[in-house]
Structures are given as C-alpha cells and as structure tokens.
Amino acid sequence: MMRRLNTQDINFSQDLAKLLSLSEEDLSSIEAVVTNILQEVKTHGDAAVLRLTNQFDRLHATSVQELELSKEKLQEALTALPAEQKVALESAAQRVRSYHERQKIESGCTSWEYVDEHGTTLGQQVTPLDRVGIYVPGGKAAYPSSVLMNAIPAKVAGVKEVIMVVPTPDGTHNPLVLAAAAVAGVDRIFTIGGAQAVGALAYGTATIPAVDKIVGPGNAYVASAKRRVFGIVGIDMIAGPSEILVICDGTTNPDWVAMDLFSQAEHDELAQSILLCPSEHYLNEVSHSISKLLPQMPRKAVIEKSLRDRGAMILVKDMAQACEISNQIAPEHMEISAENPRQWLKLIRHAGAIFLGKFTSESLGDYCAGPNHVLPTSRTARFSSPLGVYDFIKRSSLIEVSQTGANQLGKIASVLAHGEGLQGHARAAEMRIQED
Amino acid sequence: MMRRLNTQDINFSQDLAKLLSLSEEDLSSIEAVVTNILQEVKTHGDAAVLRLTNQFDRLHATSVQELELSKEKLQEALTALPAEQKVALESAAQRVRSYHERQKIESGCTSWEYVDEHGTTLGQQVTPLDRVGIYVPGGKAAYPSSVLMNAIPAKVAGVKEVIMVVPTPDGTHNPLVLAAAAVAGVDRIFTIGGAQAVGALAYGTATIPAVDKIVGPGNAYVASAKRRVFGIVGIDMIAGPSEILVICDGTTNPDWVAMDLFSQAEHDELAQSILLCPSEHYLNEVSHSISKLLPQMPRKAVIEKSLRDRGAMILVKDMAQACEISNQIAPEHMEISAENPRQWLKLIRHAGAIFLGKFTSESLGDYCAGPNHVLPTSRTARFSSPLGVYDFIKRSSLIEVSQTGANQLGKIASVLAHGEGLQGHARAAEMRIQED
Structure with a gap:
C-alpha cells in the first residue's frame, strides 16, 4: 500500500x-476573512466576540461572561471522570511537569551575571511572561493531552495567568479537555474559538484580558490570525x-x-x-x-x-x-x-x-x-524547537558599568559612534570618561 | 521642549x-508589492534577484555572482581602516564574543539528559542551525555595530555558514560595514537588499543558498517580507x-x-x-x-x-x-x-x-x-528577548524508554489514547507492554 x-x-x-x-493552499480568501474578524474584535470587543461566536459555533449566548467556564466546572469534569482516566491524566501531568521542571534548570531559564576585569557586571535577568493564552481546538481534534502540553510548561515557567480558549460548536463540551485544564492549572477558560478568539486574546476586550503570547494549534483561520497578531503578542510555531x-x-x-x-x-x-x-x-x-x-x-x-x-x-x-x-x-x-x-x-x-x-x-x-508533544513540523525543526519552558520566559540584558569600565569602554564606543555618525552616542560615552 | x-x-x-x-501605517500597498516580489524570486530565482536589484539600487550588474563580495574584499576593507577604528572594532567584537560565549553556557545552549526511576532516559539534544542569513540595511542606517551584534552570536552558537546581504544603492559600499563583516567572520556576502534579498535567502536561488533563519533589521518592505516567509525559515523580531x-x-x-x-x-x-x-x-x-x-x-x-x-x-x-x-x-x-x-x-x-x-x-x-544591541521594541519585551546565542540553536527532545518504562508508560498512554479515540496510538503502546 x-x-x-x-x-x-x-x-x-x-x-x-x-x-x-x-500542494500550497490558496490562503488569500482565508486571509481576507481573518483580517475583517480581527478588525471587528479590535474595534467592537465583547460585542464582536459574542456575535461571531454565536454565528460560527451556533450558540445563543447573551454575553461574553456567559462564555466563561468557572474553575468549579473544570473541577467537576475532573471528579466525574472514570477513575482509570483520572489516574492516567494525573500521572501524565506529573511526568510532564517533572520533565519541564528539569528543563527549566537545564535550558538556562534562570538569571545569570558575571563581573569582567574592569569590575563591570554583565548578565541577563530572566522573568516569566505575565499572562499567556492557550488555543485548544474544538471538535474532532480536541485533545486533552494538548491542554497538558501547552499549559504545564507555562505554569512551570511561572506564568501567573494562563487563559484557555476552546470553541464548543453547538454547545458541546469535551469533559476530558475540561478535566485536563483543571489538572494543568489553567486559570480561566472561555468557550470561544477561531480568529475571533485569537483577536480577543491579542487585543483584549472588556471581559477577556489581553495576553502576552498565544500558543496552541488551530485550523487555517486560527493560523492566519496568529500570523497577523504576531508582534502585538508572541506566538508559537504555525503547525502543519x-x-x-x-x-x-x-x-x-x-x-x-x-x-x-x-x-x-x-x-x-x-x-x-x-x-x-x-x-x-x-x-x-x-x-x-x-x-x-x-x-x-x-x-x-x-x-x-x-x-x-x-x-x-x-x-x-x-x-x-x-x-x-x-x-x-x-x-x-x-x-x-x-x-x-x-x-x-x-x-x-x-x-x-x-x-x-x-x-x-x-x-x-x-x-x-514527559517531553512536550508540541513539535516543529514541515521541516521547521531546522530552526525551531519543541514547545518548552523557554517559550514562557524572556530575558533582559543587564549591564552595570564600573567607573574603570566607563573609561575603557567609553573610548571604544566613542570611536565607533563617530564612525556611524551618531555624535549623541559618542558624547554620552565621552562624558563618563573621568581620567585624572 | x-x-x-x-x-x-x-x-x-x-x-x-x-x-x-x-499611528498605524497602512501596510496594504507594501504587502501587495512584497507578495509579488517574493513570488517572482521564488519562480525566477537569480533572474528576478538581478533585475530587481538593478532596478531598486540603480546598478548595472549582469549576474548575481557579480553581486557577491569576496572574503578578500572584506579583509581589504578591514586593513584599510584608520588604526583607531580597526582597534575599536576588534575590541568591541572581542567583548561581544566573550559575553555571548558566556551566554551560550549560562542560558543552557547545550544538550542535557537524565534517567528516571524506570531507567528511561529523557532530555534534549542541542544543535546549531546549519545556515543563517543576516540582513544589513544600506544607506543611512548602515551600522557596522549591527553586523557584529547579528553575526557573532550565530558564530558562537556554531552556525557553519553566515550569509550577509546588504544593499548598495548606486553601488556605494560602506567600508566600516565590510570591515565589521570580516571581523565577525561572515562567510559570504551579497550586495542585495529589500524583499528580493529576503526572498532569495528564504527560497534559495542558483547562486544564493537558502538559509534556515533570517535576522536583522530593515525597512517596512523587509519587515513585511520577513513576516511572509516566516515558517519557511525562522525570523527574529519585527523591529519598530x-x-x-x-x-x-x-x-x-x-x-x-x-x-x-x-x-x-x-x-x-x-x-x-x-x-x-x-x-x-x-x-x-x-x-x-x-x-x-x-x-x-x-x-x-x-x-x-x-x-x-x-x-x-x-x-x-x-x-x-x-x-x-x-x-x-x-x-x-x-x-x-x-x-x-x-x-x-x-x-x-x-x-x-x-x-x-x-x-x-x-x-x-x-x-x-558585550550584550546584544538587537532588542525587543514596541512593548514586545513583554514576551521576547535580546538576540542571543539561543536564537541560533534548536533543540530536539530525546526519549529512550526502558523495558520497565514501556510497561509503566504503556498503560497510561493506552488509557489516554483510547480517550482521544486514537486506537493506533493505544495499540503501539500496548504492544510494548511485556509483563510476565
């Protein structure tokens, strides 16, 4: 065969x-639809999210608040699972958590600094992202394991608020997906999907808070929306x-x-x-x-x-x-x-x-x-990595120049800045040279 | 004031x-131009790059080979610099290199693994990208310091081939930029720019090899082109x-x-x-x-x-x-x-x-x-980091399950896979359970 x-x-x-x-899909019609949806959500916020969700998922919600599921609801879904499934979900989560805790240390997700020969301190401060959005597809590709794989590294990184969105076409909830959200420690969950969910997470609405990064797989509309909002928020890979x-x-x-x-x-x-x-x-x-x-x-x-x-x-x-x-x-x-x-x-x-x-x-x-199952597809493993704790932290360079350092570095910076025609840069360095 | x-x-x-x-720029006309240029470069390769470069940079080249600068040319530019500039460039490069060598260790750009309680080995293998493209703007924003800041972390990461592109409008070369390329160890350099340079690096042509990632700042056309080719190659941030x-x-x-x-x-x-x-x-x-x-x-x-x-x-x-x-x-x-x-x-x-x-x-x-000057702008420091060695490596998860591990993990995987309706996954795990 x-x-x-x-x-x-x-x-x-x-x-x-x-x-x-x-074969390359012709995405131009999808892109036009997505551009409109994003613009609507940006301009009309909750009203647009509500209208589009009712339309695409065939719901009759009267407010976006109604589309939020409480933490109790998630916990109930977990409690209601057959014992075997509950144990398997919790065992898997435990192993995924333990691997990513190790990854946090081994892949250098911690601050570092050193002092050079002039007494100047250099390094990087590592901090978690404040708030992250996780897109979970509804329907046939709704995988509870993906909830664990996206949310757990974020939580291990120290992200304070993990917001999950999952469409529920015709109002159908997937109990395993909700249970997985409870196990993974998801903070808030909205039953919205498509480009409108991506827009809500990127721009924020009165009800849905804007996040700093959106991760998780989705259909062509979701992928196109993620590509569009890249820069306003961070995104993970576009999966093939x-x-x-x-x-x-x-x-x-x-x-x-x-x-x-x-x-x-x-x-x-x-x-x-x-x-x-x-x-x-x-x-x-x-x-x-x-x-x-x-x-x-x-x-x-x-x-x-x-x-x-x-x-x-x-x-x-x-x-x-x-x-x-x-x-x-x-x-x-x-x-x-x-x-x-x-x-x-x-x-x-x-x-x-x-x-x-x-x-x-x-x-x-x-x-x-234990390792993450969100992995680079379509030859992107040439330049990208599995989803990991390192996707939920960012680094700030640290520079603390000593007086001796200012003398030494000032001369180099001055020459190079003049070479680039940036005299303000040069003067800022020169002013700090204080030799007797 | x-x-x-x-x-x-x-x-x-x-x-x-x-x-x-x-104020948000209206990018739709730029996007249309860029889509056309990328399509042309993808379809016609060298011929398109040559035509577009001659047109936009007002050159009269007869082949793309002619647009490549030899390593000797770069070395000559370095040798011809005033001594003070040469020393300053080399001192800066030395400090940038030393910082990034430290970063390579401290931010976990090395492989790691551990063995769990069942004898299963888990970890990540870290490898450098094979080939990277660096975009250097021509004209007034041509900064030799940016050549160092983009190329040195790539080289420290272990990237074998660093390919630089820099437009030379009216054929004007910037000797400090060429000298910086020599100091930073750039492997090949083509005097091309704009969306056509991004396209050439992303798709490859007969003369210009396809790269795995494109980094470096550029104008709105370059930024739009980078956004478009994201996924075919990796890109760094879009700078504001x-x-x-x-x-x-x-x-x-x-x-x-x-x-x-x-x-x-x-x-x-x-x-x-x-x-x-x-x-x-x-x-x-x-x-x-x-x-x-x-x-x-x-x-x-x-x-x-x-x-x-x-x-x-x-x-x-x-x-x-x-x-x-x-x-x-x-x-x-x-x-x-x-x-x-x-x-x-x-x-x-x-x-x-x-x-x-x-x-x-x-x-x-x-x-x-020492730290990198390529930094996240426009509030993107909420989720992204300075350019670093970590941008030029990628990770592969490593999993080597022991026979005991296969017994233990197989049962968990089987329950969860059946829960997701993926019986092939379940059976693959069950077949490896071999208890007496």
Missing part, C-alpha cells in the same frame, strides 16, 4: 521531493500536518513498526509516515504487518488514505544514509528503532523529537514520557 | 496611552522605532541624562525618549541641560523633532511608581540612573536591556559592553 523508494534509483531525489511536497520518520535496522518486531506508522497516519489524511531501512526483506515484513493489522483499526479509512497518498518506505544503502535523508526531511517525530540507537543519534541534526530504541513508540512520547 | 506628564494628574493614563501610540526610558533618582549629572536622551532621539524622528523622576527640580535641571547641549549636536534637527513629538518627562510619586510605569511601557532600553540601582531592578519585569547606575550609558551597551 505504501509506495517504495530506493536511494539507488536515478530519480530518487525527485521522487523524495515529490513525496514531501504539499503531523509527521513521523522511522529508521530501522531490521531488529524491531515489524508489527510494532507498522503500528507506529498507523499511529501517525490515523491523525488525518495529510499526516505523513515514512520508514527507512537498509533491508528490503524487513520492508516486506512491515508491509505484511500493515496488511495484517490494518483491518483491525477503527480508523482504517484515514490510515489507508494517509499511507497511500503521503507515506513511503525507502530502501537505503545503510543506516548512515538513512540519517542523512532524515536530516533533509527534518521530521517532527523521528524513531531510531535499532540496536544501539545512540551510534546513529550523533548523525542526526534536525528533528523535533527523537525516539530511541524499540521500546520507545512515538505514542509514549505523545502522552506521558 | 519635551512634554511633561505627572502621574498625579487625573488624565495621566490617557496621556500616557497617547504618548505611546504610533527605537526607545529609551530613563528612571532617575536625581543623583546623576543632568548633562549625562540629557545626552542619553539625545542618543536615542538622534536615531530618527520616531525614536522615543522618556525620563521618569520623583523630583520636579531634577526634571527642570535636565530640561536646562537639553537646552544648553542641543545646539552643539550635529543631528539637532532630528533630536529636536523626536523629543518634541515623541519624548516626555514624567513626574512620578516615587521610584517604585517609576518602575511600575516602566513595566507598562516595557521599553527596549531602560536606564536606572540612581544610587543603589539594584533595589529598583527587582521591581522591573519587562525591558529589553537594563542599564544600571550612572556610569552605564546606553551607548556603551550599543557598541561594546
């Missing part, structure tokens, strides 16, 4: 490029279809690998699953597993279309070549399902998350291993 | 809001007019403070200089210094217009209130020109760079103290 490529084929490069290309790339040496149970490909493909028809292996025999085994396991899958129609249209098995010369191709693709999720996976890890430069060894299925990382 | 505000006035909040507001906010307790020589306000105002007429002090007497002294010093300034026309239209002196109740107002403004540059400035530092949450004590003029930080 999945197409086969071979790196030895003369057309391999073109075939690979074709596999990776996504989800991807997995599995590199196998042929030692992992082929059923396990087939299921890992399914778990990506079942997200939606544009999701991409790619398997690389130096053994044709093993690729055949995985194909066999796919044929055997697919009929059991409730989402088999989506999986089949995704694997057929967007999936591929690539026969490579050796494992090193597989790593090279993976770097070109810069996948969101990458499994090295092989013995001694670390020998290959050192060849990997670009990937959102790397899953090492046969026991590490992507799905364990998606829910509860 | 500068307007006076008083926090005790009944209209203070409105006055402050008015002071901070910038430069700002300084000075908090004084009245102990700093008023001439020094006046000159610090000038050094911001001289950038351009939209630049903003704000002084806050609890002493009206001191504000009067600074006003006097301004009147006395302004006539000596070569850029007095720009300074005067900037201070008159965009500047303000604000009389505050006390220093704590000054800090509170500063947090509302979230200025790009903030001086605490006071005795024991650290008592106020702890009240500051949002600022691009904080200059502590009377000897620390902003201009020392602009050129050679």
